[in-house]
Amino acid sequence: MSKNNDSFKLLYIFCFIVISLWLSAFFILKxxxxxxxxxxxxxxxxxxxxxxxxxxxxxxxxxxxKELGLQRLELSETRKEFKIQNETLKLxxxxxxxxxxxxxxxxxxxxxxxxxYFDGNEYISTKRVVFQRISTDLKAxxxxxxxxxxxxxxxxxxxxxxxxxxxxxxxxxxxxxxGYYFDNIFQTLEFIRISKSINDEERVFYRNLxxxxxxxxEIFVLFxxxxxxxxxxxxxxxxxxxxxxxxxxPDFGVEEFDLHQExxxxxxxxxxxxxxxxxLITDIRFQRx
Numbered sequence: 001m002s003k004n005n006d007s008f009k010l011l012y013i014f015c016f017i018v019i020s021l022w023l024s025a026f027f028i029l030k031x032x033x034x035x036x037x038x039x040x041x042x043x044x045x046x047x048x049x050x051x052x053x054x055x056x057x058x059x060x061x062x063x064x065x066k067e068l069g070l071q072r073l074e075l076s077e078t079r080k081e082f083k084i085q086n087e088t089l090k091l092x093x094x095x096x097x098x099x100x101x102x103x104x105x106x107x108x109x110x111x112x113x114x115x116x117y118f119d120g121n122e123y124i125s126t127k128r129v130v131f132q133r134i135s136t137d138l139k140a141x142x143x144x145x146x147x148x149x150x151x152x153x154x155x156x157x158x159x160x161x162x163x164x165x166x167x168x169x170x171x172x173x174x175x176x177x178x179g180y181y182f183d184n185i186f187q188t189l190e191f192i193r194i195s196k197s198i199n200d201e202e203r204v205f206y207r208n209l210x211x212x213x214x215x216x217x218e219i220f221v222l223f224x225x226x227x228x229x230x231x232x233x234x235x236x237x238x239x240x241x242x243x244x245x246x247x248x249x250p251d252f253g254v255e256e257f258d259l260h261q262e263x264x265x266x267x268x269x270x271x272x273x274x275x276x277x278x279x280l281i282t283d284i285r286f287q288r289x
Contacts, residue, residue, distance in 0.1 A: 090197040091197060091198065091202075093197060094195055094197040094198055097191065098188075098191065098192070098206060098210075101184065101187060101188040101191060102188070102210065102213065104184055105184050105185070105188065105213060106213075108180060108181050108184055109127055109128060109181075110127060112126060112127055112128075112130045112178065112181070113125070113126050113130070114126075114129075114130045114133055114134075114175060114176075115175065116133070116175070128215050128217065128218070130178075131215060131217035131218045131220075131221050132217050134173075134176050134217070134221050135217045135220045135221055135252070137169070137173065137176075138166075138169055138220075138221070138224060139252070139253060139254060141165060141168075141169045142165065142254055142255070142256070143255070145161075145165050146161075147255075147256065148161070148256055148259050155262060155263065155266055158259055158262070158263060159263045159266060159267065162227065162259075162260060162263050163227055163228065163263075166224050166227055166228045167228065170228065182222075182225055182236075185222060186235070186236050186239060188210055189207075189210070189239045189240060189243045189245065190235065190239045192206050192207050192210065192243065193207075193239055193242055193243055207243050207244065211243075211244075211245060216250075216252070219245070219246065219249060220252045222240065222245065222246075223246055223249070223260075223264070224260075226240050226264065226267070227260075227263065227264060227267060237264075237267055237268050237271050238268060238271055238272055241264075241268045246264070
């Protein structure tokens, strides 16, 4: 504000000096004869001042051009800062939701409980021990099932028999139903997979971070859960596959696990085609996060 006042003061002083000189010349030259001759003497001075005025205008234009360039640069830097801030806010929103899902996962694990009865006695398994029990019994189911002949049996036949075996297992063991657990796993995988708030490198980081929370028994149970529910929930097997949930998995002690993996690949391919034909199947709740 003081700089503006100083500028106006200088303008007022300059105007006062010019008007004073003009009035002084009027009174001094009032009684002088041949005023025209004297005026011609100042013609060169007038030309000088005209040239200086033109130079001043050009200088002002160049100065304004420079100032406009600086303003554009400042606006560009401001836009970059806003973009960085926006990306940071998007990542913060993503992480808030991601770690909330992780927290929900651990709360679900802490509350898991499996009650079994043997010889009239009740046995209670809790937390991740529940998945140890499920995986142990499921492996026993596979050991007691007829073996596949990968030379003569088609992948379709192997797939049908494997799915029936899994279906029969859960029908006999109804207490192994933990839908809320599987829902949380799916929502977390899908959230990481389709979120637009992270780039591919960050997606790999958060995907691996979540996978590190799962035990090997959980990975095993989730693998066969995908095959069990691939008809009713095509997104689960697609989300698990695209999230590399089962990459670098061991054979889990299952003799024909390589054939089971071939069934998984076929189911994934079939369900991927269904989703592509029916885009509305895709869960879109997390696409804006």
